[in-house]
Amino acid sequence: MSAGRTRGVVRVGVSGWRYPGWRGDFYPKGLVQRRELEYIGEHFPTVELNGSFYSLQRPDSYRRWRASVPEDFVFAVKGSRYVTHMLRLKNVEQALANFFASGLLALGPQLGPLLWQLPERLRFDPELLDDFLRTLPATTGEALELARNHDARLDGRAWLETETEMPLRHAIEPRSKTFDDPQSLRMLQRHGVALVVADTAGRWPRFDALTADFxxxxxxxxxxxxxxxxxxxxxxxxxxxxxxxxxxTGAEDGRPRDVYVYFDNDARGHAPYDAAALAALVGERLG
Incomplete structure (x- = not known):
């Protein structure tokens, strides 16, 4: 590396943590379920929170999760499927307001990237994608302003506080080949949104372009x-x-990047072991 170059921070973790098959295997026999996230926090610096994809979580849940892990632990939060799979990125302002009011801002500085996974049938539409990316809040302050517009369903259970003003990182995971388009890449770069690099056993296309600062x-x-x-x-x-x-060294612009890696090969319990092995290999290379 050249003199003066700084390295990005690499965080390797798993996608979710509540898997019965991990109990008595990765999780020690007798470990109570409520301490499983604590155990994750003892072994990894990050986790991908997936329950937020299926339903709006509650502030108490986010606060409890945060209290279970070290202060330097980071949560990646998966965006609501109501936004991505049901509304299909159209007219999403109200849904986004509810999502950001549901409690993820209670993670404070431990809130990491927000993952937006798109359905396979959602093709690249320049106008639609640009409108969606413009709607995403760029900071916790913008997220708070958006959250204040939540609807009546969150009355009495909304979290409308921020501890600090900080940038928000967004990543988008398309599953249509049509996103392999120079216009799509330029749009993501302009908005500073990462294009997810996903290894899916050939089921969905893999994109390797770096479009953000992570x-x-x-x-x-x-x-x-x-x-x-x-x-x-x-x-x-x-x-x-x-x-x-x-x-x-692997980027056209030569910029070091923070890297978040999540193993989702969890069906047979491989994810935590593969994550630990990759973290060790990366550690050897980065010293």
């Missing part, structure tokens, strides 16, 4: 979606990619 990686399984473990050779390849993104 990289977001989701590893769903190389051979069998959600089920297969990663081989040592495959993990070494991912460690090489993560390392060059973190130190900037």
């Amino acid at each position: 990289a977001y990686v989701r590893l769903h399984g190389a051979e069998m979606l959600y089920h297969s473990a990663y081989t040592t050779a495959e993990l070494r390849e991912w460690a090489d990619r993560v390392t060059v993104w973190a130190d900037g």
Whole structure:
């Protein structure tokens, strides 16, 4: 590395933590369910929070999760499927207001990237995507202003506070090949939104372009979606990619980037072991 270059921070974790098959395997036998996130926090610096995709969570839940992990732990939060899969990015202002009022701002400085996973049938539409990206809040302050417009369903259960003004990072995970379009990439770059690098055993297209000041990686399984473990050779390849993104040598602009990596091959319990192995490999490369 050249003199004066700083490296991005690499965080490797898992996608979710409440899996019965992990109990007595990754989780020690006898560990009570309420302490599983605490155990995750002892072994990883981040986790991808997926319950927020299926339904609006409550402020007490976010506060409890935050209290279970170290202060430097980071939560990636998956955006509501009501926004992405039901409204399909159209007329989303009210839904976004409810989402941001539901409590994720209670994570404070431990709020990490927000993941927006798109349905496979949602094709790249320049106007639609640009409108959606413009609507996403760029800071916690903007998120708070948006949250104040929540509807009556959140009366009495909204979280309308921020501890600090800080930028918000957004990542988008398309599952349509039509997003492999120069116009799409330029649009994401202009808004500073990361294009997720997703390994899906060939089920959905993989995009490798870096479009933001951070990289977001989701590893769903190389051979069998959600089920297969990663081989040592495959993990070494991912460690090489993560390392060059973190130190900037793998980017056209030469900028070091923070990198978030989440293993989602959880069906057979491989995710936490693969995450620990990748973190060790990256640690060796970055010193």
